[in-house]
Every structure is written in structure tokens, then in C-alpha cells.
Amino acid sequence: MVSINGMHSNLDRRKFLRDAGGSLAAGLMLSSGAPDADAQASSPESIVHASAFRPMTDKEKVTRIASNSYPIRYILKTHSSIGEKDTVAQMKKKYGEITMLDYPEFTKKTFSGVYQMDLWSSLFGDADDDSQYVKSSILGYDGTPRTISEFDPSSASGKKWLEKMANKQITTGTQCHHISNNAPRDICELDQEKRKAGVEVAKKWLDGAAMLGAKSMRVNSGGPRIAPSPTPNSSSYPKNDSIEQYLTNCIESFKEMADYAGKLGVKVTLENHWGLTANPINIKIIIEEVNNPFCEASPDFCNWEYKYLMYHGLQDLAPYAHTTVHAKYWDRWEKPDVQRNVRIMLNNNYTGVFALEYEAGPWDGIEGAQHLYREVMSAL
Numbered sequence: 001m002v003s004i005n006g007m008h009s010n011l012d013r014r015k016f017l018r019d020a021g022g023s024l025a026a027g028l029m030l031s032s033g034a035p036d037a038d039a040q041a042s043s044p045e046s047i048v049h050a051s052a053f054r055p056m057t058d059k060e061k062v063t064r065i066a067s068n069s070y071p072i073r074y075i076l077k078t079h080s081s082i083g084e085k086d087t088v089a090q091m092k093k094k095y096g097e098i099t100m101l102d103y104p105e106f107t108k109k110t111f112s113g114v115y116q117m118d119l120w121s122s123l124f125g126d127a128d129d130d131s132q133y134v135k136s137s138i139l140g141y142d143g144t145p146r147t148i149s150e151f152d153p154s155s156a157s158g159k160k161w162l163e164k165m166a167n168k169q170i171t172t173g174t175q176c177h178h179i180s181n182n183a184p185r186d187i188c189e190l191d192q193e194k195r196k197a198g199v200e201v202a203k204k205w206l207d208g209a210a211m212l213g214a215k216s217m218r219v220n221s222g223g224p225r226i227a228p229s230p231t232p233n234s235s236s237y238p239k240n241d242s243i244e245q246y247l248t249n250c251i252e253s254f255k256e257m258a259d260y261a262g263k264l265g266v267k268v269t270l271e272n273h274w275g276l277t278a279n280p281i282n283i284k285i286i287i288e289e290v291n292n293p294f295c296e297a298s299p300d301f302c303n304w305e306y307k308y309l310m311y312h313g314l315q316d317l318a319p320y321a322h323t324t325v326h327a328k329y330w331d332r333w334e335k336p337d338v339q340r341n342v343r344i345m346l347n348n349n350y351t352g353v354f355a356l357e358y359e360a361g362p363w364d365g366i367e368g369a370q371h372l373y374r375e376v377m378s379a380l
Contacts, residue, residue: 061380062113064353065373066177068326069103070120071358071365076100079127080149095366100124101164104174110366111356111373116177118324118355119212121205124151124161131157138185150183153208162211169212176212177353178298178324180271181205181219188223188250188276198222199253202268206257209266216267216323218298219257221250221276221286246276251289258292267323269298272313278305280313287320297321301341302330302359310334314341318348325352327376329368330359338372342379 069076074083074091077099082088098106100123107117125132133149140146152158169175184202186194202219209217223246230238254268261268276282283297297320304310310333325345329336342354354376358368 056380058377059113061377062111062115064380065111065114065376066116066118066324066353066355067103067107067111067114068118068120068180068355068357068369069100069123070118070180071356071369072103072106073120073123074365076103076123077127078123079125079130079133079151080122082122091364091366094364099127101168104168104172107174108172110370114373115174116353117174118178118180118326118357119176119214121151121179121181121183124153124208125158126161129157129161131155132161136183136185152204153211154204158208159211162208166212176209176214177216178269178355179205179209179212179214179217180326180355180357181217184219184222186222187219187253188221188246190245190249195249195253199256202257203260206261206264206266206268210264214266216269216296216298217261218269218271218324219254220273221246221270221282223250223275225274227276227278227282243276243282247282247285250276251286254286254290254295255292258290258295262292262294267294267296269296269324271298271300271326272303272309272317273300278303280309280316283317284320296323298324298326299345300326300357301328301338302332302336303328304333307333310336311340311344314344315348318345318350321345321350321352323352325350325354326357327354327372328357328359329361329372329375331361332359338375339379342376346379 074088075095075097077097100119103119103123104117107114132151132155134152134155136148136150137145138148153162165176181202183205184198186198187202189195189198206217228240228242228246230240230243233239254270257268270277270283270286272278272280272283276286287295287297297317299314299317299321301314302310303326304313327338327342329338345354356369356372356376358365358372361368363371
């Protein structure tokens, strides 16, 4: 076991995990008979360049794919309840129950050849150890406050759990590629104390991401769940001073987080979620204003406000994404064309990883993720 004591050891562990993941990718290339394998680096990006003039082999394709724990959430043992009780019971009856520490092995068994993982923050920790969690008060979708328990990566017991997860990756030959994080909040909040507190939570999670060897971590913009709308000024032309204030605060927060993330070698990303980031132009604004290579987009194929954004919004964000995207199926508007979305990313020279985040449709979470696996493989 590799021990972790302080930042130096965290960086050593991170290097070890990245090297291990790279070695596995290199092994996949060598076993596939890729030409001039000794001269090629072992990253997914190098595989893209190697296959630029020939079709990719299946073993090369899987280096561009990550499992995603979000669609699998109902079968995981969690500290707080997630989902409707009937749905959780049905899924666990069908597939059994696992913990997050079992998820690396689950990834290998469920998605042939896949070794990279996108981990959802709400599933972190030992569900039976209260000391790993902190209480947070948030507003529910209906606007009423509620209390939730969230994993604390800065706690002593939380760090020990992260060490266990890091060692589990080593023993299973897997790698945490990305963390889809909901814990940092209020990143664009007008109340400066709340905003600063949200940034500090993000920093704690970035430390945890580095311990796991993650390449990137999503942080939501926070603020109003529905972004402020413009109002007419004296000339009847729409004006939106409110959203400008939220954007200014969001840019300041992401500048601070990107600077911190850069020291750890972890990219901080914006996903098209609610609030400010429901509009792709706002994501572009934030990234361009932050102007730091450790701040980029991690687009989701289906998290849009209306159907036309499913392809046109993705086209706009694709040049700002380099590390992670969510290859999603969600029948919210219409049957999404997953392969079309993969091609949009590839046509914009995207060299990163596609994480299989099934949301809703004709299958359960595991079946849906396996459908996405086949779709992405076909598009690659």
C-alpha cells in the first residue's frame, strides 16, 4: 500500500495513478498491434494521433471511454437516500448492492476493456461512518430548505477512505478520470461570504481529486437555479444587469479555483447544468474570461433547456472541451442521437474521454449505460 502523508505524498500518489493508467493504455495499444507503439505516448490523445489515418481498433476505442457512477447510483450503498425507495429496491433486487469501493471492479466487469471512471460526488465515502460526512442546508427544487449529508474529503476519516479508493484503483487497474461534483455551491453567489465558502469546499474536493489521480472535476456555477431574465430598459430594449453580476462573481471564483487546481494538476470544468450554465454562451464567457488551461468545459449531450441545443449548443462548447464529456441518453425532448454528438466532438478535434452517463429512457441505469457504451464504440 502507498501511504499518503501531506501534499508531497498526494502528488506522488497522483503520479503513480496516472502512470498506472498510462501503462494500461500502452498495453492496450501494444496488444492491438498499433504501428510504432514504442514511439507513441500512452495517453488517449496519442492514440487519436496514431489512428488519424486508419480506423481505431476496439482496444484503442475503450481508452476514450469512462464508466459513470451516476446511472449506477441506485445499487450503491449510500449514506443518504438517493432516488425513490421502490426504484432503489427493484434495482438492488436485480443487480445486488455494491459500495463505491466495489465500483472499480464493477466497471471492469460491466464495460469490456474500460478502466477509466467518472465518479459522482454524492456516492463518495463509507455509508456507515458518520465522521466522513458533514451536514449542509440547501434549497430543494421546490424552494424549501432541507438538510443533506455530504462526504467531506478534508476530514481525517474522509482522507483514509480516499486512500482506500486510490489503492483499489491500483489493485484493479482502474483510474478515476473525472469527478462529477455537486458539493461546491454558491460559486456565483452575490453574498461574498457564501461565495468564498463555496470556493473553499471546491478546493477541498480538488485535493481529494488529486489523491485519486483525477484529471478533471466539475464545479457547478451555483446561484439561481433559473438564470435571471432580462427586463426592458427605458428604450424597451432588453437589459440584464443581474446576470452580469452573477457572471462577474462566477468568473472570479473560477479564476481562484483554476489557479489552485493548476498546482494539483487537476482541471476544473463547467458542465451545461442549471442556472448560468444552462446557456452555453455563459460557459464560453466564463472560460474565456478565466483564461487558464486548468478551466474548461465538460459538456453533457442532453442537459439542455430545449431540443435545438442538443446539437448546436454542443457544437458551440466542443472547442472548449479537452478532457471529459458526458455521453448521455435522456429522452427529455426526443430520442437523442448519441453517435451524432460523438461525431460533433471528434470533428472539433476533441481528444478526451466520453463518460457513459445514462439519465432516463427505455432502460434502467445499467442497461442504459451499456447502450451508451455500444453507441460510443460505434461512433468512434
